[in-house]
Amino acid sequence: MAVIVFALTTINPDDLEALSMYLGTTKPLLEEAGAEILQGYEISATIVGEKLPEMATIVRYPNRAAVDKVFQSAEYQALKEIRERAFLSYQIGVVEADAPGLTR
Secondary structure (H helix, E strand, C coil): CHHHHHHHEEEECCCHHHHHHHHHHHHHHHHHHHHEEEEEEEECCCCCCCCCCCEEEEEEEEEECHHHHCCCCHHHCCCHHHHHHHHEEEEEEECCCCCCCCCC
């Protein structure tokens, strides 16, 4: 059953080389796991609460095992320092397949 992952990020404009390295490594990982980037949104304002990251990216994975395959892989684990340089803010959230409103 499909799983949706939300990536809430703010790119570090001072280290676009790190961002390029991060994306260059994660793109093949997503493809291998059967993940699909559905949409990316720029967050223009925070209405309530603390300021949100600048981007929200929605990625659909075929199942939870595919999510774990990407995020627990040695290749992804090796990106920690690069990810910390590439993003000022980086948060990941998961919506499980049986959540109301999730398109399968």
